[in-house]
Amino acid sequence: MSGEINHLLEFLLRQGDNTLVLGHRTSEWCGVGPALEEDIALANTALDLIGQTQLWLGYAAEVEGKNRSANDLAFLRDPYDFRNVLMMEVPNEDFGRTLMRQFLFDAFQVPWLTELQNSTNQRVSEIAAKSLKEALYHLERSRETVIALGDGTEESNKRMQATLDYLWPYTGELFGEDTTDQAMSAQGIAPVPSTLKNAWKTLVSRAFSEAYLKAPESDFAHSGGRTGFRHTEHLGHMLATMQTLQRSYPGATW
Amino acid sequence: MYAQMVKSTGKGVQPLEEMGPQDRAFQERIDRGEKIEPKDWMPDAYRKNLIRQMGQHAHSEIVGQLPEGNWITRAPTLERKANLLAKVQDEAGHGLYIYCAAETLGISRDELFEQLHSGKMKYSSIFNYPTLTWADMGAVGWLVDGAAIMNQVPLQRTSFGPYARAMVRICKEESFHQRQGYHIMIQMAKEGTADQKRMAQDAFNRFWYPALMMFGPSDKDSVHSAQSMAWKIKMNTNDELRQKFVDETVPQAEYLGLTVPDEHLKFNDETGHYDFSEPDWDEFMDVISGNGPCNTDRLEARKKAWNDGAWVREGMMAHADKKAQRKLAAE
Numbered sequence: 001m002s003g004e005i006n007h008l009l010e011f012l013l014r015q016g017d018n019t020l021v022l023g024h025r026t027s028e029w030c031g032v033g034p035a036l037e038e039d040i041a042l043a044n045t046a047l048d049l050i051g052q053t054q055l056w057l058g059y060a061a062e063v064e065g066k067n068r069s070a071n072d073l074a075f076l077r078d079p080y081d082f083r084n085v086l087m088m089e090v091p092n093e094d095f096g097r098t099l100m101r102q103f104l105f106d107a108f109q110v111p112w113l114t115e116l117q118n119s120t121n122q123r124v125s126e127i128a129a130k131s132l133k134e135a136l137y138h139l140e141r142s143r144e145t146v147i148a149l150g151d152g153t154e155e156s157n158k159r160m161q162a163t164l165d166y167l168w169p170y171t172g173e174l175f176g177e178d179t180t181d182q183a184m185s186a187q188g189i190a191p192v193p194s195t196l197k198n199a200w201k202t203l204v205s206r207a208f209s210e211a212y213l214k215a216p217e218s219d220f221a222h223s224g225g226r227t228g229f230r231h232t233e234h235l236g237h238m239l240a241t242m243q244t245l246q247r248s249y250p251g252a253t254w
Numbered sequence: 255m256y257a258q259m260v261k262s263t264g265k266g267v268q269p270l271e272e273m274g275p276q277d278r279a280f281q282e283r284i285d286r287g288e289k290i291e292p293k294d295w296m297p298d299a300y301r302k303n304l305i306r307q308m309g310q311h312a313h314s315e316i317v318g319q320l321p322e323g324n325w326i327t328r329a330p331t332l333e334r335k336a337n338l339l340a341k342v343q344d345e346a347g348h349g350l351y352i353y354c355a356a357e358t359l360g361i362s363r364d365e366l367f368e369q370l371h372s373g374k375m376k377y378s379s380i381f382n383y384p385t386l387t388w389a390d391m392g393a394v395g396w397l398v399d400g401a402a403i404m405n406q407v408p409l410q411r412t413s414f415g416p417y418a419r420a421m422v423r424i425c426k427e428e429s430f431h432q433r434q435g436y437h438i439m440i441q442m443a444k445e446g447t448a449d450q451k452r453m454a455q456d457a458f459n460r461f462w463y464p465a466l467m468m469f470g471p472s473d474k475d476s477v478h479s480a481q482s483m484a485w486k487i488k489m490n491t492n493d494e495l496r497q498k499f500v501d502e503t504v505p506q507a508e509y510l511g512l513t514v515p516d517e518h519l520k521f522n523d524e525t526g527h528y529d530f531s532e533p534d535w536d537e538f539m540d541v542i543s544g545n546g547p548c549n550t551d552r553l554e555a556r557k558k559a560w561n562d563g564a565w566v567r568e569g570m571m572a573h574a575d576k577k578a579q580r581k582l583a584a585e
């Protein structure tokens with residue numbers, strides 16, 4: 001991008017790329033969940049997230065004004081143009097990590113979308129209101145699952161603790177505060193994410209105490225996803241799979 | 255058709271007059287079109303046969319997620335990805351309905367899974383074929399769901415109440431899936447680029463005969479059909495359904511500009527139906543007996559999912575128990 005940063009576009013890409021990348025990761029579970037009910041729930045979650053992506057990236061494409069569509073943005077951008085937080089792109093590993101990540105994200109997304117409903121930008125407010133309905137039941141499920149598996153057996157507790165330790169350093173990036181965040185805040189489009197950190201921490205801590213899990217004390221946070229400066233190695237592989245048809249057959253309609 | 259070659263336990267169909275009073279009353283209820291409900295008396299053979307058929311059907315729904323799941327991560331647009339996710343989610347839901355309906359016959363879902371994993375119970379031969387290009391998502395929706403509908407629509411009238419009711423819900427969703435698959439084919443075969451047209455024809459070539467095999471062997475070789483039809487757990491013969499499928503599918507293929515991979519295919523003015531070549535039944539028997547292109551991989555994928563998920567299921571159960579105990583202790 002040359003010249004001045006289009007902050008609204010950056011903001012919209014951050015929203016849409018979070019849901020796109022997490023939706024894709026969740027879709028990788030198709031047919032191989034631990035129980036049939038979980039297969040259904042995982043597919044449903046992925047479906048919601050892809051639906052939200054269509055709204056965020058659809059609006060982003062309009063704001064960009066380069067005659068591109070949501071699909072162009074999803075399937076024809078390179079890794080450094082993605083604006084999702086790094087936590088979304090790390091591999092699923094196992095069901096525990098998938099649901100823990102979902103919980104850590106949902107616990108952010110619910111207060112975040114609640115705030116965005118009051119956005120001065122009507123489109124943002126509408127997309128947030130629609131997404132919030134889904135985020136609320138995602139949170140209910142991911143929270144209950146994390147508590148159940150933390151409380152469950154010695155093995156499930158051990159696995160959930162290890163996955164929490166792994167994901168924790170990726171959570172800090174949700175609460176960034178850069179020029180885009182400040183510009184959005186100044187225009188009343190969105191609050192600065194860092195202002196939600198306490199609410200988030202209270203929400204997750206309460207669940208962890210019910211789950212017999214302990215959040216790491218370190219506040220160290222990996223970053224580089226929401227600016228696109230430095231993604232993980234995993235994103236390139238994910239996009240190589242996801243974008244294969246659009247890249248291999250330019251211009252074809254599917 | 256998701257149930258093929260379901261073994262019947264009977265020794266052929268017994269005439270009414272040779273039946274004992276209980277069996278005879280049961281058969282007369284079926285002949286009158288009454289529904290049999292889980293608490294009603296039923297012959298053991300009827301129960302066993304239904305468990306086999308419904309188990310095979312439910313297993314097909316869940317194994318059937320795998321060939322499509324193979325393309326969810328490579329779906330070419332957000333809309334296609336969402337549609338495919340919704341379809342696979344529906345299939346898991348269908349599996350769930352049918353497992354639940356089968357449970358009313360006295361077999362648990364875990365027992366049915368165990369029999370799938372041990373190879374004792376089968377699933378439809380069609381899911382042992384690979385999905386190699388995006389056009390396969392079109393071909394599977396159009397042909398495989400299309401063939402499944404041929405069987406499942408009449409099963410809405412099947413004699414066992416819970417199965418019939420599950421089928422009513424399932425049929426609504428299946429016909430939507432078929433249209434979705436056909437739409438992928440229209441996009442690729444009719445309106446697509448040369449590459450897309452090639453993919454569409456290739457997918458059609460690979461799925462045509464396996465789709466015909468879904469209906470099971472010819473009636474003359476189908477040893478288990480007669481009893482199932484008398485019990486109304488099978489509503490039409492294999493050959494009737496196969497013919498109906500060919501008659502409906504050929505004009506659709508023509509509309510798409512696809513060539514049916516059968517040089518003997520010809521409309522017969524006398525019968526009003528298409529004459530067509532039989533699929534290779536030796537290949538069918540190979541696939542049924544475990545030697546299809548994907549049998550080993552599909553079953554391994556299911557077993558791996560089940561084993562990898564064991565700690566999750568155990569954790570959830572343990573939590574549910576602890577929660578109940580805590581509640582009890584608090585009272």
